[in-house]
Amino acid sequence: MFSFLKRDPVKKLLKQHALLLEQAMQAQRRGDIRSYSQLTADAEAVYEEIQLIKASQT
Template sequence: MFNFLKSNPSKKLRKQYDIKLEQAMLAQRKGDIKSYSMLTAEAEQIWKEIETLEENSS
């Protein structure tokens, strides 16, 4: 009945994912390839969490 009041966990993860990708882009522009690769790996991990959440909710 009040499903619209429940928070969406994938929405929060998507925001974190976008932030990580932006941080990775900025690190790449600065020439810091090590940080870029670490941030990209973290973003991929967040994306996997998003995919599992969305699969379970369907």
């Protein structure tokens, strides 16, 4: 009945994914390849979670 009041979990995860990719890019520019690798892996994990949620919604 009040489903329009629920927050969209995918929207939050997309923001987090974009933030992680931005941080990874900044780390790469600084020459910090380890941080870049870790942030990219974290972003990939968030993206996989987004895909799982989208698949379960359809």
